Amino acid sequence: MLARRIVPCLDVRDGQVVKGVRFRDHRVVGDILDLARRYRDEGADELVFYDITASPEGRSVDRAWVSRVAQVLDIPFCVAGGIRSVEDAEQVLNAGAEKISVNTPALADPALIDRLSARFGSQCVVAGIDSETTAQGYRVYQFTGDPNRSRDSGRATLDWVREVQQRGAGEIVLNCMSSDGVRRGYDIEQLAAVRTVCQVPLVASGGAGEPAHFEQVFRVAGVDAALAASVFHSGAIAIPELKQQLRAAGVEVRP
Amino acid sequence: MDVDVVIVDSGGANLASLGFALERLGARSRVSSDPATIVAAPRVLLPGVGSAGDAMQRLRSAGLDRVLPGLRQPLLGICLGMQLLFERSAEDDAAGLGILPGRVERLQAAPGRPVPHMGWNTLEPCGADPLLQDIPAGEHFYFVHSYAAHPSTTTLATADYGGPVVAVAGRDNFRGVQFHPERSGAAGAKLLANFLRLA
Numbered sequence: 274m275l276a277r278r279i280v281p282c283l284d285v286r287d288g289q290v291v292k293g294v295r296f297r298d299h300r301v302v303g304d305i306l307d308l309a310r311r312y313r314d315e316g317a318d319e320l321v322f323y324d325i326t327a328s329p330e331g332r333s334v335d336r337a338w339v340s341r342v343a344q345v346l347d348i349p350f351c352v353a354g355g356i357r358s359v360e361d362a363e364q365v366l367n368a369g370a371e372k373i374s375v376n377t378p379a380l381a382d383p384a385l386i387d388r389l390s391a392r393f394g395s396q397c398v399v400a401g402i403d404s405e406t407t408a409q410g411y412r413v414y415q416f417t418g419d420p421n422r423s424r425d426s427g428r429a430t431l432d433w434v435r436e437v438q439q440r441g442a443g444e445i446v447l448n449c450m451s452s453d454g455v456r457r458g459y460d461i462e463q464l465a466a467v468r469t470v471c472q473v474p475l476v477a478s479g480g481a482g483e484p485a486h487f488e489q490v491f492r493v494a495g496v497d498a499a500l501a502a503s504v505f506h507s508g509a510i511a512i513p514e515l516k517q518q519l520r521a522a523g524v525e526v527r528p
Numbered sequence: 529m530d531v532d533v534v535i536v537d538s539g540g541a542n543l544a545s546l547g548f549a550l551e552r553l554g555a556r557s558r559v560s561s562d563p564a565t566i567v568a569a570p571r572v573l574l575p576g577v578g579s580a581g582d583a584m585q586r587l588r589s590a591g592l593d594r595v596l597p598g599l600r601q602p603l604l605g606i607c608l609g610m611q612l613l614f615e616r617s618a619e620d621d622a623a624g625l626g627i628l629p630g631r632v633e634r635l636q637a638a639p640g641r642p643v644p645h646m647g648w649n650t651l652e653p654c655g656a657d658p659l660l661q662d663i664p665a666g667e668h669f670y671f672v673h674s675y676a677a678h679p680s681t682t683t684l685a686t687a688d689y690g691g692p693v694v695a696v697a698g699r700d701n702f703r704g705v706q707f708h709p710e711r712s713g714a715a716g717a718k719l720l721a722n723f724l725r726l727a
Contacts, residue, residue, distance in 0.1 A: 274688055276648045276668060313713070318648055344548045349670055349711045369544035371672075371711060394578050394608075396644050396672040443644050443674075472637040474646045497642060527648045527668040 276527040277491045278318035278498035279512055280476060281505045283308055284325045288338055292503050302506045309342050315512040318527055321500060324354030325418045336368050343369020353401055359392050366397060374446060376401035377415045380426045383440060390441025400442035404430040405450045411463055414450060434467050445471055446500060448478040456482025464494035476500050484510060484518045491524050532724055534569035537561040538576045539586040546575055549710035553717060555724050561590040571601055576608030581620025583608055597627050602726035603702050610704025611675060619675050627702050628682045632675045641690050644674045649687040651695055657684045659703055659722050667715045669707035
C-alpha cells in the first residue's frame with residue numbers, strides 16, 4: 274500500500290538552512306548536508322530544498338550544494354526557487370535532484386510548465402502554489418519570498434490548480450499562507466477543497482504544530498504528503514515518534 | 529577503464545542520482561550509448577526518464593534497440609527503462625524492445641488514487657529471484673510513474689495501486705524495476721547490491 278509521505282522542507286539561503294515566521298525574519302538553523310542526513314536517518318520520506326532568496330532577487334539557485342546533497346542522500350529530493358527555464362531545471366536535475374518545483378515564474382509564464390513536463394516528464398515537475406484566504410476566496414500569491422513584493426497574482430487558487438495539471442504538473446504543493454509558520458494546524462478546509470480538483474499528488478504545506486495536525490491533514494483533507502519545516506528543525510516534532518503516532522491512528526506510513 | 533556496470537545513456541536528465549548510488553556501493557560505473565561498450569559491459573543498467581517514444585527514438589538512433597535484446601550479461605531496467613523492456617507502451621503508442629511480453633498501460637486516476645503513482649509503496653514478491661534476495665515482502669520502495677505493466681508470467685514482484693501493478697519483472701538475464709532503487713534508501717541499496725553480484 275502506498276504510504277503517506279512526511280516531507281521536511283529546508284529553506285535555503287546562501288547555502289544555509291534558514292527559517293522565518295510568515296516568510297519574515299529568517300535565521301540560520303543549520304548546515305544543509307547535516308540536516309539532510311539527519312532527516313534521512315530519522316525516516317523522512319522526501320526532502321524539499323527551497324531557495325527563498327533566488328526568485329525575488331532574480332538569481333538562480335547555487336547548483337554546487339544540489340550535487341553534494343545528491344551524493345549523500347538516498348531518498349528523493351526536490352529543489353525549488355529560481356527555476357525559470359528548461360535550462361535551469363536541467364542543471365538541477367542533472368546535479369541529481371529528483372524533482373524541480375516552480376512557483377512565481379510559472380505565474381508569469383504558465384507555458385513553462387508545459388515545456389518542463391514535455392522535456393522531463395510530469396513526474397519531475399512540481400507546481401508550488403502560495404495561496405492566501407481573502408474576501409475574494411482562495412487567491413494565488415506571487416513573489417512571496419519577499420514580504421515587500423508579495424501580492425495577489427490575479428488568479429483564483431482552484432482555477433490555477435486545474436490549469437497547472439492540464440499543463441503537465443505531476444504534483445502540487447499547496448502552501449496555505451495564513452497558516453504558515455504559526456503552528457495552529459494545516460488549513461484543512463482549503464486543502465480539502467483543492468483535493469476535489471487535484472488528480473495528481475497533493476502536498477500540504479503551512480501550519481504543522483503537533484502530530485495531530487498531520488493525522489488530520491491525511492485523514493480529513495486526504496493529501497498524499499505533508500510538508501513542514503520549523504517543527505522538525507526545532508525538534509518540537511521528531512519524525513520517528515510522529516510516524517509511530519500516525520501508524521497507531523491507522524495512517525499508512527513507511528517505517 | 530574496468531567497470532562493474534555500464535549505464536545506458538538514454539538521454540534522461542537524472543543519471544547523476546544513479547551514479548551516486550553506485551558510488552556509495554563502491555561500484556565503478558560509466559555512462560555510454562556506444563553499442564560496443566555496452567556489449568562488453570559485465571552488467572548493464574537501463575534508466576530512463578521522459579516519455580517512452582523519446583527514449584525509444586534515442587535508443588534507435590544509437591542502434592541500441594537491436595543491441596540490447598541480444599545481451600547475455602545481467603541487465604536491469606529502471607522505471608521507464610523497465611517499461612521499455614515490454615513489447616509496447618500506451619505512452620506515445622511506442623514500440624518497446626520486446627524483451628518481455630505484454631503492454632504498458634496508462635494508470636487511471638481515481639478518488640484517493642492520484643496519478644502519477646508517487647511515493648513509497650510496498651513490494652509483494654511473486655517468487656524467488658537473486659535480485660530480491662534478503663528483501664522481505666512489505667519492504668517500501670520509491671515509485672514515480674504514470675504508466676504500468678499488468679502482472680504476467682514474467683512478474684517477480686507487484687505493488688498495489690488500485691490493483692496489482694508490476695514492480696519487478698524479468699526473464700533470463702533481463703530484469704526491470706518500476707521503482708527507483710537509487711532513491712529507495714537502504715532497501716534500494718540492497719537491491720542494487722544484489723544486482724551488482726549477478727554475473
